[in-house]
Amino acid sequence: MTEIDTRTExxxxxxxxxxxxxxxxxxxxxxFGSQSMLQRKLRIxxxxxxxxxxxxxxxxxxxxxxxxxxRDVLIRLxxxxxxxxxxxxxxxxxxxxxxxxxxxxAEAAPVDFTKPVAxxxxxxxxxxDEPEPEPEHGRAVEGTxxxxxxxxxxxxxxxxxxxxxxxxxxxxxxxxxxxYIGRQARRRARKAAARQRTVHGFVPRVFRGEKRMRAWVVGxxxxxxxxxxxxxxxxxxxxxxxxxxxxxxxxxxxxxRAAAQALQLxxxxxxxxxxSAKKHAQKVVAIRAGVTYGPLIVADAAAYGFADVSGxxxxxxxxxxxxSWLGRDVEATEEELEKxxxxxxxVPQQVSVGTTPRxxxxxxxxxxxxxxxxxxxxxxxxxxxxxxxIHVWLERMSPEKISAGLDLLEACLPGVxxxxxxxQQSVQSRNYCVLRVPGDNPWQAVPxxxxxxxxxxxxxxxxxxxxxxxMAGRPLALPMCRTNVNVVGAxxxxxxxILRAILDALTATEDQIxxxxxxxxAGSGFGGLRHAMHVVATTPAQARAALQWALDIGKxxxxxxxxxxxxxxxxxxxxxxxxxxxxxxFPALVRESRKGYYDEEAKxxxxxxxxxxxxxxxITSAKSDVTEIIAGQGVTKEKVKDNTWxxxxxxxxxxxxxxxxxxxxxxxxxxxxxxxxxxxxPAMGDQLNDASVAYVMAGNAYCEPxxxxxxxxxxxxxLRRGKERAAAGLVDIDAESAKFSRITLKQLMDxxxxxxxxxxxxQDTVPQLISSIRQVFQALSDPSxxxxxxxxxxxxxLDPDRWDLAAFDGDDTTEQEAARSAALKTAIKxxxxxxxxxxxxxxxRPRPGAGTVKGYCLRHLKKITGEDADGS
Numbered sequence: 001m002t003e004i005d006t007r008t009e010x011x012x013x014x015x016x017x018x019x020x021x022x023x024x025x026x027x028x029x030x031x032f033g034s035q036s037m038l039q040r041k042l043r044i045x046x047x048x049x050x051x052x053x054x055x056x057x058x059x060x061x062x063x064x065x066x067x068x069x070x071r072d073v074l075i076r077l078x079x080x081x082x083x084x085x086x087x088x089x090x091x092x093x094x095x096x097x098x099x100x101x102x103x104x105x106a107e108a109a110p111v112d113f114t115k116p117v118a119x120x121x122x123x124x125x126x127x128x129d130e131p132e133p134e135p136e137h138g139r140a141v142e143g144t145x146x147x148x149x150x151x152x153x154x155x156x157x158x159x160x161x162x163x164x165x166x167x168x169x170x171x172x173x174x175x176x177x178x179x180y181i182g183r184q185a186r187r188r189a190r191k192a193a194a195r196q197r198t199v200h201g202f203v204p205r206v207f208r209g210e211k212r213m214r215a216w217v218v219g220x221x222x223x224x225x226x227x228x229x230x231x232x233x234x235x236x237x238x239x240x241x242x243x244x245x246x247x248x249x250x251x252x253x254x255x256x257r258a259a260a261q262a263l264q265l266x267x268x269x270x271x272x273x274x275x276s277a278k279k280h281a282q283k284v285v286a287i288r289a290g291v292t293y294g295p296l297i298v299a300d301a302a303a304y305g306f307a308d309v310s311g312x313x314x315x316x317x318x319x320x321x322x323x324s325w326l327g328r329d330v331e332a333t334e335e336e337l338e339k340x341x342x343x344x345x346x347v348p349q350q351v352s353v354g355t356t357p358r359x360x361x362x363x364x365x366x367x368x369x370x371x372x373x374x375x376x377x378x379x380x381x382x383x384x385x386x387x388x389x390i391h392v393w394l395e396r397m398s399p400e401k402i403s404a405g406l407d408l409l410e411a412c413l414p415g416v417x418x419x420x421x422x423x424q425q426s427v428q429s430r431n432y433c434v435l436r437v438p439g440d441n442p443w444q445a446v447p448x449x450x451x452x453x454x455x456x457x458x459x460x461x462x463x464x465x466x467x468x469x470x471m472a473g474r475p476l477a478l479p480m481c482r483t484n485v486n487v488v489g490a491x492x493x494x495x496x497x498i499l500r501a502i503l504d505a506l507t508a509t510e511d512q513i514x515x516x517x518x519x520x521x522a523g524s525g526f527g528g529l530r531h532a533m534h535v536v537a538t539t540p541a542q543a544r545a546a547l548q549w550a551l552d553i554g555k556x557x558x559x560x561x562x563x564x565x566x567x568x569x570x571x572x573x574x575x576x577x578x579x580x581x582x583x584x585x586f587p588a589l590v591r592e593s594r595k596g597y598y599d600e601e602a603k604x605x606x607x608x609x610x611x612x613x614x615x616x617x618x619i620t621s622a623k624s625d626v627t628e629i630i631a632g633q634g635v636t637k638e639k640v641k642d643n644t645w646x647x648x649x650x651x652x653x654x655x656x657x658x659x660x661x662x663x664x665x666x667x668x669x670x671x672x673x674x675x676x677x678x679x680x681x682p683a684m685g686d687q688l689n690d691a692s693v694a695y696v697m698a699g700n701a702y703c704e705p706x707x708x709x710x711x712x713x714x715x716x717x718x719l720r721r722g723k724e725r726a727a728a729g730l731v732d733i734d735a736e737s738a739k740f741s742r743i744t745l746k747q748l749m750d751x752x753x754x755x756x757x758x759x760x761x762x763q764d765t766v767p768q769l770i771s772s773i774r775q776v777f778q779a780l781s782d783p784s785x786x787x788x789x790x791x792x793x794x795x796x797x798l799d800p801d802r803w804d805l806a807a808f809d810g811d812d813t814t815e816q817e818a819a820r821s822a823a824l825k826t827a828i829k830x831x832x833x834x835x836x837x838x839x840x841x842x843x844x845r846p847r848p849g850a851g852t853v854k855g856y857c858l859r860h861l862k863k864i865t866g867e868d869a870d871g872s
Contacts, residue, residue, distance in 0.1 A: 015051060017088045019044070023052050024061050024084050030172055033062040033071030059084050199330045206320050208327030217288045225274070225281035232270035239263035357381045360388055364435075367412035368392070372405045386442040386471040390435040399425055399433040400672035406679070413437065419681050419690075424705045425673035433674070438471065443693075445473035449501055449713035451721075452508035454532075454728035459512060459572045459625070465505035468498075468694075468710040476708040478502065478651055479698055480627070482569060482578075484618050486646050487631040487694075488665065489655030492682040494692030496525045498653060498710040499584060499631050500718060507532035507725050511577040513733060513745070515550060517543045517610075519592045520585025525631070528719025531726045533582075534745065535752045540592050540608045542751055547613040549743040550579050553733070554621025556740030564736070570625040576734040578625030583614065586632030586646075587639045594641070598830030605830060615645045634661045655694040656680035666697065674705035766865050767831035772798055774865055777858055785844030785855040788821045795824070837864055 019042065026041055027033055033056075039049040053071065056062045061084060063072035075081060195201060242263045246256035296319055303311035361381040368374045375395040382389040392402070402409070403423050410416050416437060424434040446469040457465055459481050468476035478485060485502070489495030506514055507529050514533040516526050523536045530536045537543040557570055564571075572578040583589060593610040617628055633639055634657055635646050647665045654662060654677035662670065662677050671678075675695055683691035692710040696702040713721075733745045766774075776794030777786065786794075795803035803820065810816035832838055839860055843852040 015048070015055065020052065020055055020059075020088055021085065023056060024059070024081055025078060027056060027061055027073055028075050028078050028081060031073045031076075033073045035071075037070075059087060202320075202324055204330075205324040205327040208330065209323035209325065210327070212326050213292055213323065217285055217292055219281075219284060219288060221277075221281040221284045225277040228270070228274040228277045232267065232274040235263070235267040235270045239267040357383050357388070363413060364390055367409055368402070371408055371412050372402060374401055384472065386444065387439040388437045390437070392433050392435065393429075394431040394433070396431070398430055398672070399423060399674070402433065402435070403672040403674065403676070406676070419679045422679075422705075422707060423674035423676065427704055436471065442471050443709045445469060445471060446709045447473075447711060449504055449711035449717075452504065454508065454725040455510035455574075455731075456508050457505070458510055458574075459578055462505055462509060465508070466711065467501035467505055468692075468708040470706050470708050476696065476702075476710075477505075478653075478696070479701065480506070480580075480629075480651070481572075482622050482625050482627060483651055484622060484627050484649040485629040485651040485653065486635075486649040486665075487629065487653040487655070488633070488635060488657050488661055488677075489631075489694070490633055490657050490682055492684070492691065493656035493680070494683065494688075494690075494694075494710065495631055495633075495655050496527075496584075497692040497712060498655060498694060499525060499582070499629075500527050500529060500713070501710040502629060503527075503529045503533075503582065504713070504718070504721065506580055506582070507722070511572050511574045511731060513577050513579045513731060515546050515579065515581045515748075516584070517546065517581065517589065518584040519543060520588030523584075525584035526582070527715055528717075528722040531719070531722035532730070534730055535748045537752065540595075540597070540610065542748075543589070543610050544608055544613070545743055545751070546748055547581070547610060547617065549741045549745070549748060550581055550626050551613060551617055551621065552741035552743070553579060553737045554617060554624045554626035557621075557624035557626070557737055560736055569623050572625045574731060576737070577731045578627070579733075581614070581617065581626075581628040582631075583628060584631050586611075586630050586643075587634070589614075590639075590641055590643065595833055596830075598827050605826075611641070611643050615643065618645060618649065634658060635664050636660050651696075651698040653694050653696050655692070656682045656690055670705075676705070680707070769827055769831050770861075770864060773828075774861060777861060782858055783846065784859075785842070785846070785853075785857040787853070787855045788825060789817060791856060792817070792820045792824045796820070832864070839864060 023038060023042060026038065030037070033053075035046075035049050035053050038052065039046055042049070042052075044052070053062065053065075057064060057071075061073065061075055061081075063074055065071060075084075196203070198204075239260065242256070242260035246253060246260045249256050300312055300315045300319070303315035305311075307314070360383075361379065364381065365379060368376065368379075374392075375397060376392050377395045378391075378393040380391040382391070392399075406421050406423065410418060410421055413421075420438050420442075422436040422438075424436070426432040426434060447466075450466055452465070462477075462481060463479045464477055466475040466477050470476070480502075487495060487498055487502075489498070503514070503526060506512055514535075516523060516530060516533045516536040518525055518536065518538055519540065522538045523530050526533065526536065535542075535546050537546050561567065561570070564576075570576070570578070590611050593608040593612075596605050596607040598604070599606040614628060614630070617626065621627070630646060630649070632646075635643075636658070640646060652665050654665065654675070657677050657680075659671070659678040662675055666675050675697075677695050680690035680693055683689055690707075692712065693707050694710070695705055695707055738744065772795060773791055775798060776791055777783065779794065779798075780786070792803060796805055801807075803824070805813070805816050805820060808816045808819040808823065810819050828839055839856060841854045842857045842860065844855060844857045845852055
């Protein structure tokens with residue numbers, strides 16, 4: 001094939017064979033059936049290009065006209081253009097190409113290119129001229145000539161040869177060929193580098209060659225002399241030991257002396273033989289060494305004399321090359337030979353993203369068929385920047401066997417990180433599944449958390465707000481309009497990152513009131529975005545008030561649906577906003593709810609029932625757009641007690657968690673389908689592993705086991721966004737909904753603001769009972785301590801309605817005092833428990849010089865009230 005342009009400018013005359021053949025080659029090589037491209041490449045007019053395209057359609061090269069779109073190219077390879085060549089250059093001096101006006105229709109009649117066709121009214125006949133003769137010396141010939149050997153490609157074991165034939169006179173073909181040759185060169189370089197680490201490497205061959213040279217120099221004579229010397233030395237040692245035994249012996253001394261003398265004579269003979277063999281070997285070895293090393297020494301010295309150090313180095317390199325040639329052969333076991341063959345063939349010894357798809361496909365086929373005993377009808381490997389995606393069509397079986405053998409599959413693919421292979425059961429077919437083998441950085445396509453201005457989105461558009469992405473970069477956006485969400489993740493699973501990504505979208509809305517509840521980490525899980533939240537409740541009392549307010553509005557709003565013309569659901573707007581309750585550390589909320597508080601009126605411990613209020617909110621208030629987002633470490637009974645309603649929420653986000661959590665939420669069979677959140681590895685130290693990676697089950701949009709990673713933003717950026725959105729103003733509750741509750745949103749916001757000082761640190765709140773006890777101490781001039789009965793008596797004088805002796809049952813005063821003291825002791829413990837504090841009895845002196853007694857000390861009381869932080 002030559003890259004020489006011998007065709008002159010073609011005008012508006014007849015179509016020649018050469019023009020049609022060039023057009024066919026161009027269309028097939030580029031696989032682009034564009035009329036404008038053909039006109040530009042062939043340098044012909046638009047009308048003639050249209051005629052050429054119609055001829056190409058009749059020849060079966062391209063499909064029918066599609067208007068502004070390019071035509072489909074029906075022939076894939078240039079090698080398949082032989083029928084077109086026969087049609088154009090068939091028998092006969094001339095040929096006629098018939099262009100039918102109806103050629104764009106499927107029912108166009110076939111055309112015979114070897115016989116003339118009688119023209120009719122709707123038929124236009126364009127004669128095809130003979131090819132122009134090759135120019136002799138009429139004009140200069142420009143271009144580069146390539147021989148057939150130069151264009152011939154090497155074998156293609158990797159399976160990535162370009163489908164565009166590189167032996168074409170097109171820029172696309174030349175570029176494809178250059179890229180392919182470059183890939184082949186890099187692979188040969190990698191194979192050569194891998195070969196150096198085997199017994200066929202240059203350095204091992206040099207050592208083997210030198211060893212063989214030395215063995216030839218020593219020869220049989222040297223080996224025999226060495227053996228004789230060793231035998232003589234051994235005989236001498238044995239004779240010496242026999243002589244020492246004969247000198248110390250008491251019995252059969254004469255016999256032992258005779259044996260020692262015989263050994264000494266034998267040792268003398270052996271020494272004579274060894275010395276003779278050694279002298280002979282030295283002569284032979286010297287001759288051979290001179291023959292072998294003499295020319296090398298002379299050549300090295302001559303090279304040094306002629307070219308100084310550079311000549312000596314060149315000679316030394318030649319010496320090494322010669323030694324390498326002598327050591328080219330090697331003996332190896334069958335296992336070593338098999339490994340060498342794999343290295344020579346370029347088979348990778350461990351999996352990496354740089355492995356070619358053909359090689360990785362071979363490794364995967366072998367692992368599935370031989371190790372996992374899986375039968376499949378087809379397998380396809382798609383390389384990506386993040387790793388490999390393997391499509392498997394199973395033969396009369398489902399993917400359960402692959403799911404159960406993922407650990408074994410990882411063991412069969414050296415270099416794959418433990419627990420990283422992911423299985424996806426397709427919803428299209430039961431026997432079709434997708435395996436994903438991530439590389440070193442599979443989440444490089446996940447962007448940072450997108451910036452959203454304050455009040456820039458509405459609740460109806462929140463399902464488009466990106467909070468994460470999968471490995472290919474496809475965005476994750478949860479449906480949260482009138483929808484409850486459950487986020488599950490073990491410790492260090494990145495649950496807080498997922499929650500903050502969700503909160504970033506919620507706090508950017510113009511029509512949502514955000515209520516945060518965090519009884520486990522004092523609101524730290526919300527990060528800087530808590531500034532853009534209306535309420536952040538960190539105590540059970542605050543949480544109960546906020547939930548009661550949300551419940552009142554959620555239950556009351558349905559009465560407004562008909563009045564406001566909303567239909568069956570609350571229509572959220574800036575004027576009538578929705579309410580979202582975000583709960584972090586749900587297991588901590590359950591524990592605090594179970595602890596309860598001491599009801600002074602009922603005189604008993606009462607549960608806060610916070611989890612019960614959340615369950616009621618999830619059941620009754622979704623239509624009123626009062627929803628909740630729950631985040632916790634799990635859904636098993638030891639974590640959430642009897643709150644099984646969590647697994648029934650419509651949106652489930654599963655980060656790294658236990659297998660029991662996956663089964664509890666999705667069911668037993670979902671593990672085999674690829675929902676393996678239990679295989680995700682939480683962060684460990686500085687290694688992120690699979691932190692903030694999660695599976696999402698949310699209706700038809702997210703019903704396949706595809707892992708996503710939450711978009712990340714720094715703490716400083718989240719703080720900046722939170723303050724920016726707070727400065728822009730927070731939406732207020734509508735008047736119609738506010739009337740359903742005696743609690744107001746302003747009261748909740750004021751109470752939340754009082755709990756935080758600048759910087760977001762919570763202030764210590766002193767229970768009312770402890771404040772009253774402090775007043776009792778102050779009334780008695782702050783003694784060092786008081787007995788429980790003394791404190792109770794002081795409270796009876798300070799608050800007679802609650803602590804007067806008459807308010808307690810008993811047959812006499814003693815029993816009433818005992819009942820009051822017991823109630824006071826229980827009340828002190830109950831009011832301090834929510835804050836994690838306690839006030840135990842300790843020794844103190846009632847007055848100077850008196851003995852110590854047990855009671856409640858003032859120093860401990862001051863530490864509880866914050867008067868003496870050091871406890872001094």
